[in-house]
Each structure stands twice: as C-alpha cells, then as structure tokens.
Amino acid sequence: MKRELDKAYNPGENEDKIYKKWEESGYFNPDNLVLDPDAKSYTIVLPPPNITDKLHMGHAATVAIEDLLIRYHRLLGERALWIPGTDHAAIATQNVVEKRLLKEKGKTRQDLGKEKFLEEVWAFLKITQSTILHQVKKMGASLDWSRLSFTLDDERQLAVRTMFSEMYKEGVIYRGDRIVNWCPRCHSTLADDEVEYKEQLAKIYTFKYDKNFPLSISTTRPETKLGDTAVAVNPKDERYKKYIGQEFKVVFCGQALNIKIIADRNVESDFGTGALGVTPAHSMVDWQMAQANNLPLIKVINEEGQIHPGFGKFSGLSALAAREAIVNELRERGLLEKEEDLTNNLSICYRCGTAIEPLSSKQWFISVDKKIERLGNKSLKEKSIEAAQSEEIKFIPERFNKRYLDWMNNLHDWCISRQIWFGHQIPVWYKGEDIYTGLEAPSGEGWIQDQDTLDTWFSSGMWTFSTLGWPTNYNDAKKSGDLAKFHPTQVLETGYELITLWISRMIMMSFFALDEIPFSKVYLHGMILDKDGKKMSKSKGNGIDPLDIIEKYGTDATRLALLMGTTPGNDSRFSEDKVEAKRNFINKLWNISRFILTSCDEKFYAAASEKAPQEKSIADTWILGEMSKLIKNTTERFNSFEFSLAAEELNDFTWNKLADWYLEIAKVEKDKEEILIYLLKNLLILWHPFIPFVTEAIWESFNDNVLMVAKWPGAEEKEVFLNNDINLIQDIIVAIRNARSENKIEPSKKIDAIIYAGKSTPLILRQAEIIKSLKTGIASLEVYEKGEKIDSAIMLPLGEIEIYLLGAIDGEKEKTRLIKEKANLEKLISLQAQKLNNADFVSRAPEKIVTAEKEKLNSYEQELSKIVNIISSL
C-alpha cells in the first residue's frame, strides 16, 4: 500500500487518472452511494452551457463552486446529485452556424433550406458538445454523467411539448398581437433583454399633420406617423387641456388619419412640443396608450422594414427612404417647423447590430398575470414574487433579492415565439381556422405545424424538473422516481446576469408544472474579469481558456484561485499570479503529507480519522484543539456559503500552524504518529471539496477507500486552547520557575534543530541551546548567536496569543503590554456594565442582544482576572 510520493506534486500525471478512478467508482451517481436510509437529498443542476463555444472562466467558476458544494454534501453522507447538461441556445447557435456556413461555404441558411441547415447545426453540436463535456471533466466535476441531458433531446422535447400544451389548456399561453422587437435582418423577434442600445445622433422633426390640426408634434421617425391614431399630451399641460377628448380628421402627406387627443401622464410637457403622436403599431409605449384608450392599430412597416401597401406613394419604400420623402413633403407644404439634432438611444439587435423595428405581430405569449385556479387562484408572477418575499427562495448575496423582485414586479407577458429554425418547434398545428395543440400532430390530413420555435429560455426554464423525468415522473399531482427524490433542488448557482433571463423563468415554470419552487437557494457569483478588470470577451481577445491554465498549474490550483479571494455577487479579477500562489500551496500540502507519511510507519496509517488520539504534550493539545476548531469553522463556513473564508482558515491551519509549528515540533518530540495521521486524514477531507485531485492523490497513497466518499469529520468537543491559553502560560511559567529553582533544568543539552520563538513564527536554529521544560516538552529556551546570548524566551504556539517572551530582554515589554491590556479591559467592563444598567437599553433591546451583551461582560471579566493573575506572577 505504501507508495513513495514524488518530491513535487505533478498535477498532469495524476488528474486524469484520478478522474477515471472516480468515474469507475460510480459514486458520481447517488444511487451507488452507501447511505443512511433517511439521508437527505442534495441536488444541483449544472447551468447548461451553450453549445456554441468552449467554456470560459465564468463556467470554470461555476463548476468550481458547484463541485465544492456537491463534494461537501457527499462527504456529509447526503444523497448528492449534480446533473450535467448542455443548452441548445436556439438563436445563438443558429447564428454561429450561419456565420460558419457563410465563411466556409459561402452559403446562407436559405440556400440550404431548413432541413439541410438543421443537419449542419446538429453536426456542429456534436463536436462542440464533446469539447464542452471534456472541459467540464477536466475541472474535476463530480457530475452524474448517467443523467446527462440536453435541452433539445427527446426527453426534453417531450417535456417542452407537454408544458406548452398544459399552459395552453389553462390559458396561460395565448397567441396575440403585440409590439415586438423585430430585427429586420435576422427576421426574428427579440426578447427585451436581447435588445441593446446605441447612442446615435438623430434628427428630431417638429411639424403638424396638416394645416388644420391645432398641435405640432415632434418625432425622430416621421414615417411611422402614417399610422398615428392619436396625439397624447400631459393631462396637466395647460396649453393643450382644452383639446383633450377631441377628434380630428387630418390628411397627412396624402394619408387620411383620425386623430384623437388623449391625455397620458407619461408624456413630458417640456420635451419637444409636449405633444406626442401616438403610433400604436410601432412603439411599445404608444401601444400601451392605445390599449388604454381603445384606439385602433394601423400597421405601417412590414417585416422587411418597408412601408406596407395602402400608403400610396410610400408603399414599398424602406423606412429610411419613406422618412426622407415625408420630410421633404412636409417641408414643401410648409408644415415642417423645426429640424434639430438630438442624441438618442437607438435600439439595436444584440447579434447583428441592426436597428430594431418595433412592430405588431402575432406571437405566442406566456401570461404572467393569468390567475391559475390550482395555484390558489394566483398568477405565476404572484407565486414567484411570494416565493422570494417569504424567503422560501433565498438569494446569496441577499441584495439580489431586491433586484429579482424589482424585475418581477414590472414583468410583462413573456413572448416565447421566435422566428428561427433551430429550437423546439411550437407544438401547434393549424388547418384553416382550426388550431390544435398537443404532443403530436393531430390525425387527419392538412394540418400544418407552426413554423416558429420557442425562446431558448422556455426549455432551460424547465431545467430543474425536465432533467428529473418530468412529465413521466409526475402524474395526477404526484411525483415519483427522480422527481420525488431530488426536486426541489437545493441550490441554483450561476452568474447574477441570469436573474432575469433564467432564474425568474425557472421559478415560474416550476410553479406551473409542480406548484413548488425549483430551488431554495440562489447563489450568484460575480463575473470573472481579466487581470486589468476588463470583461473577458472574444472580440477583445483577453479571454482565458481554463484548459490552458489547468495545463500549466493543474486543476486544483485553478479552482482554488477561483474560490479564494472572491465573494458572492462581486466581480473578481483573474490573474496567473494568483493561480501560481495556489499551485505553490498545493505543493506545500503535498510535501506536508510526504513528510508525515515518510515519518510514520505504515502500521499507523489505519488510524481513525473520526476520533482524536490521546494527546501527550501541550503541543498536541494545542494542535488537536486547533483541528477541532477548524472542523467546526469549515463546516459552518460551507453551510453559509463563505467558501473564501473557509479556504483561508484551512490555509492558515495547514501552512502556519501545522507546517510551520507542529511539524517542526514533531521533529523534536517523538511519538506523534497517530496524531499526525489523524491530522492529515482530516485535513485531506476538509480540503477535498476545494482541491479534489491532490487530496485524493495523497489519500490513495495510504488508504484503501476513496476519499470522495470518506466521512466528513464531526467537530469533537475538544478543549480549545484559545480559551485557556492564559492559564496554560501561567502553568508553564510556574513550571519553569520551579524547575529553575530546583535546578532540574539542564541547560546544556545540544540539539540539532530547535524551535525558536521570535514574534509569532518558528525558526530553525542550529547550535543553539535549548532548555526543555520538564512539564511541557517545549517551553523555554535561550538563544545564542556566535556564542553570545541574544534572547531568552518561553514560547508556545497558541493561536491568537501566540508567544510570550519573558527573557531579560522582553519581559518588561511584555509586562507593559499586559498592563495596557488590563486597563483596556477595565474600561470595557465599566462601559459594558453601564450599558447593562441602562434600564432603557434593557427594556428596549431584544432579549437576544441583551444576553449577548451580558455574555460579553462575562468574557471581559474572565479575561481580566486571568491577566491580573499573570501580571502578579511576573
């Protein structure tokens, strides 16, 4: 079993081998875990990456965090399931394939036709999907690959079609006219969040429809005015009050229009003329006003961005050409009053940058406000808002709760149809006036399926339950199989930019399908920026491929760099320096293990990791106390998602306490094998969720089982040194004094290496003399340099109060410090007592606070008495 460890840890040599071992163990699948019958389930779904591109550092962070959670809960003995999958990313994928097609074959998707084009897409998918899965495995992800899903595979297609028809049946999905963001180039609607804005210089024209119309209006888009049905003014605007409610027949550039004057609070009196021409068919705001005032809707611009037939000479012109023609005509007729420059925000398509044409069209929608009887007559919006308000779903960090609620409260119906080829085709069939919705085409001739596909977030919104066998595992409001075992999931971990796009949809979808939340915690990580704080992007070329970093420093170092020094919700910079530091740490851990394993005989390897061995010296008591504290803290940190702090504490223990202190002590004191193995085992378990490979590699060199499924240590109620440190120092002082006075200390024993207490850390000195305390094993020493005594000290590694120097040089200093501390404490106590005597405070403050304050007072008093004792013994 014993295997010599290499001098330095070599990640490349170990990682693939270990990953294979894990996969072969079958433990990624919770069904293979040996568990308590009543073990809790712990489920996370991996946010399915788009299959358009290989993974970036953001994905790496996701994998690092989720794998940490899963490994931690697996070690706790829970039924830990992490579900892998990929997202078909409808529009994005189609776009990428289209671009490649054009570049490689010079063809457009129309050249190929739908069928051939989709074949191209699927061929592309196969390649990218395997690249992505390879990357995820390289990150060490303990995903259950037997449950691998794809948002467009057969099971998910069934789920999507079921969902659609169920929603349709309950009237939650409807088809309607709406103003949509239309990209005339992509020939598709865009969701609001797919629209980007660009500042541009525009002209704003002020004019009257015709001579007889009393108001002037201002617009940057005169061509849409062919479809105006109203002019809106602010109800408080004194200039126009008298017109409100009146109707005018006007002839605008040859086009007869009925214009009603309406009042709307959204109109700003001091913008332009304070009168706004309302074009219901081509502006969201106008459409809303039209709805509120029951105004008709006139379509002016078609899907190609051209003027519809029926507008005389303008018909068939592009919007821009029509604008020019109209402005010219207004100018000729003397109706144009002003022409000014204006910078405004132009909506553009997030993919191609083409200007968005808002137009009305028939689309499919999910109603977020429709009351659903079986959900207690509440709408999806209401249910989703309640879930966050009641903290049934909690956001980490908390502030994102507000962002989620702000978004949900302003939520409009969700347009789910997209005019693209790749995706879930809408499961609706038409035959003349008849409409059918279902899982398959209806029987009979002549039914034609809707050509649109669904917004990609429709299928990813179902991800928590579509991956667990819904709808098959859900009948008559009862869950079975995986769905019963693993849903709701525990944590959804993703970037904060997905709150609106994805998280909100998942919550609504889950309520609709299952009447329950999809997850109880949402952990949001920040963006991973480059070392200069810039967003990584392909166009800037500052993106980092996680695989390159892994190649160079190993997966563990990469993961640790992503987890340490980062806090939820905050962006963080990623630099190689950081990874290098972590790589060094991992090597340190490796060497610590190497030292322990080579200095312990094999017969100690079986030492239990659960129960601390008997301590034999003060150093043992100290380190075991520290370990117990570490276990407790790490567990708490993990439970409260404070990974960075957990790692920092683990790091501090490993490097500053174990390596710097205890291992040095172990070189002098003997008989520490059991403790060393105990410490090592626990340390490896605690570190495992962060750095699974190196810990497993060390573990397998002296254990038969797999570390991944070891047992998470419980914090033993150990005597924690810190609480008693002052008493112990006292004991040592007394012991040394006694020993000195009784001449029991032999000052002459020469030791090769000893430990010297400087201020807080040890130093190995040669040819110095040590005086060993009879009681403690290490306690007191005198330090000589070139034959001259330079210091004498008593030392003790004691956590926060680490060292007390008592020699001739430092004794006085120490005494001064203690006296200062004493005064400080006395002051604190008097203030604390004052506070507690304040009747107002006691009566008003919550009991919890008062108790806490009392405890504080108590601890101050205890500390004070110890310090007084020490001072008096000096």
Add this chain to the structure above:
RNA sequence: GGACGAUUAGCUCAGUUGGUUAGAGCGCUACAUUGACACUGUAGAGGUCAGAGGUUCGAAUCCUCUAUCGUCCACCA
C-alpha cells in the same frame, strides 16, 4: 433618469450582527540553505480603511452628503 455595488498596504483582495495593536496572497528589503518542501524558511518595511459631517464610551463596519469607478434596469417620442 432609477436601482445596486465598489473605493482598505505598491498590486489583487478578505474583514461574519460596531470592540483590545485592521489581515492574507503577490511584490519589495535583509538574512538562511544537504534532512518534507526554492513551488522553501525567517525577519522586516509598507495603511488618516476615498473625502466631509453625524450617531456611539468606541466606527473600515451604522446614518447623511460629496467625489471617482463599475454593473443592471428604464428609455424621450
């Protein structure tokens, strides 16, 4: 325009309900070196916690304002 964050050592960042002398990593300076580890060890320098007020016995931490940077949302016709 609205909301949210950030501002702490030369750099990157921690700092959990306010509490003794504000921490880490990297970098820097000096020293050490065959004993687990140069992917090392020890010692050290380096901070008006953005600024100004306020609350408090006590503020990096709570409140107000200001400045700079960043993100998101809305969007002007």
